[in-house]
Amino acid sequence: MSASKVTTPEEAVAGIPDGATIALGGVHSHNGPMALVNALIRRGVKDLELIPTPSAGPPVDMLIAAGCVRRLHVSYVGLEFLGMAPNYRRAAESKAIEIVEADEAWIVYGFRAGASRLPFLPLPALYEGTDLPKVNDGIRTTTDPYTGNTVTTIPALRADYGLFHAQVTDRKGNAQIFGQRRFEDVMAKASDHVVISSDEILDEYAPAPDPRLVSIPGAIVESVAHAPYGSHPLSSPGHYGYDREQLVEYRDLAAQDRTKEYLEKYVYSVDDHLGYLDKLGARRLLGLQQTFR
Amino acid sequence: MPEPSYTWAEMMAISISHEMQDGDFGSVGAASHIPAAALRLAQLTHAPNLSFFCGGSGAMNPKIQRLTESSADYRNLVTSEYHFSLDDVVDFETAMRFDFAFLGGMQIDKHGNLNMAMIGDWDKPKVRGPGTIGLIFLGGFKTSYIYTEHHSPKIFVDKVDFISGAGWLDGGDARGKVFRPESDGPRRVFTPLGVFDFEPESKRMRLIKVHPWTSVAKIQAATGFELLIADDLQIVEAPDEHELDLLRTQVDREGVLRRYPSAA
Numbered sequence: 293m294s295a296s297k298v299t300t301p302e303e304a305v306a307g308i309p310d311g312a313t314i315a316l317g318g319v320h321s322h323n324g325p326m327a328l329v330n331a332l333i334r335r336g337v338k339d340l341e342l343i344p345t346p347s348a349g350p351p352v353d354m355l356i357a358a359g360c361v362r363r364l365h366v367s368y369v370g371l372e373f374l375g376m377a378p379n380y381r382r383a384a385e386s387k388a389i390e391i392v393e394a395d396e397a398w399i400v401y402g403f404r405a406g407a408s409r410l411p412f413l414p415l416p417a418l419y420e421g422t423d424l425p426k427v428n429d430g431i432r433t434t435t436d437p438y439t440g441n442t443v444t445t446i447p448a449l450r451a452d453y454g455l456f457h458a459q460v461t462d463r464k465g466n467a468q469i470f471g472q473r474r475f476e477d478v479m480a481k482a483s484d485h486v487v488i489s490s491d492e493i494l495d496e497y498a499p500a501p502d503p504r505l506v507s508i509p510g511a512i513v514e515s516v517a518h519a520p521y522g523s524h525p526l527s528s529p530g531h532y533g534y535d536r537e538q539l540v541e542y543r544d545l546a547a548q549d550r551t552k553e554y555l556e557k558y559v560y561s562v563d564d565h566l567g568y569l570d571k572l573g574a575r576r577l578l579g580l581q582q583t584f585r
Numbered sequence: 586m587p588e589p590s591y592t593w594a595e596m597m598a599i600s601i602s603h604e605m606q607d608g609d610f611g612s613v614g615a616a617s618h619i620p621a622a623a624l625r626l627a628q629l630t631h632a633p634n635l636s637f638f639c640g641g642s643g644a645m646n647p648k649i650q651r652l653t654e655s656s657a658d659y660r661n662l663v664t665s666e667y668h669f670s671l672d673d674v675v676d677f678e679t680a681m682r683f684d685f686a687f688l689g690g691m692q693i694d695k696h697g698n699l700n701m702a703m704i705g706d707w708d709k710p711k712v713r714g715p716g717t718i719g720l721i722f723l724g725g726f727k728t729s730y731i732y733t734e735h736h737s738p739k740i741f742v743d744k745v746d747f748i749s750g751a752g753w754l755d756g757g758d759a760r761g762k763v764f765r766p767e768s769d770g771p772r773r774v775f776t777p778l779g780v781f782d783f784e785p786e787s788k789r790m791r792l793i794k795v796h797p798w799t800s801v802a803k804i805q806a807a808t809g810f811e812l813l814i815a816d817d818l819q820i821v822e823a824p825d826e827h828e829l830d831l832l833r834t835q836v837d838r839e840g841v842l843r844r845y846p847s848a849a
Contacts, residue, residue: 320615320641320657346718347615347641370715373616373654384713393702395717400675418724421751421763424717427707471659472643475671529659584663
């Protein structure tokens, strides 16, 4: 039997080097591996290449503000109902980061190819007629050997590390992710090292979890960071809602180019995730709870 | 301006619902509560066999009773029939299984091309946009509905600075030369001011319905190109009480659409 994979958020990301390519889970205001992201920011990791899900939000904007990002694959980066992502916008406009002009197909089909280690995937006429191929030289064409027709191709995407947030995980890393269903498994298969943050860790004496609820199999998970409220200020579906007040605080500071104050208050001034939770306090955290069971 | 008894967001949801066809299967994007409300209202009225899924969450046919500001909200998911995965989404988009999709842009041009990437030059953007997300699939939907909560000359431009999603391209038969024949261009444009289609020959945006609080002249002034006007232009009447009541008691119980600013 292998040793338990359970660790802390800080330990779980301690080995991620500068320059690593990161697949980042989470959709809009939900299910972001925020405890892991905060630990990366606190460590001051640099030059990351980020490939988030096609609907990326606050964690991407925060990593950019903290100077952690060199290159970003963009499908959608924004704050959803709170508007534009200010740090992403500034960094892209000033060329402080390199933008891969991408979209949902690039990321989903790219990771699908990467998950199987296929070299690329061919697509029917979709990118044609758009301006994406003009600014993204990864979108190419080849001849379909079966029909002789020209097809568009996009390359496989793979990541060194995949970071995902789960609601419940066992000690072997079998991770249950509620909310938007099962693309994390594809991203995990396309990642060399899979790190999960999890609100709850199943006790070793607990009955075996329902396998139908497991989104990422433990066999491909390297470590599990026990991170209660590990997606805060984003939601953790079925456990707690997003912290609208703190997201607005972030948005307002970021819009005024004062993100450093946010990071100082919530990330740099505490030693670890538990320090972050201490800072927020029980009253605030428990007020976000949402129970569906 | 709308009468105080309803908001432009409620009117827009009702206007959109009237254009939905029973039996169709389509999608709405994230942060699209007006179309989501419209689709649910259509299911409760003339289109019980309409099906839709919400982008961002993958909720299929949520039994919406209160609108959430995030379509990926878990409360939206747990009332649905099925959870789409992202794999499902791109499969259906690429395989042309969706009859329609609701899409928008920070620029929309006279042929319904959409831009979400940037304003200005790609090398020197004036405004970096959030990104193209699912807009290339305009080439894979059987048709699409364009939707915006803002009608201004900055959004409705003669030509988009960057094509994230191909509408009717340069008009005429330009689109048919590029995409699979089963995939048609945008069918309607919905804004707070009215409803538009695309004139069949030129594929230029054409005003077909004017909302009660505005006029043809005001709509033209808010549009950055010359609009075509339909011969049988309709002036939309205020929503009838039954529809408004359904919207408020069955779809938008918490009054999200009622809280919209009254200025369109």
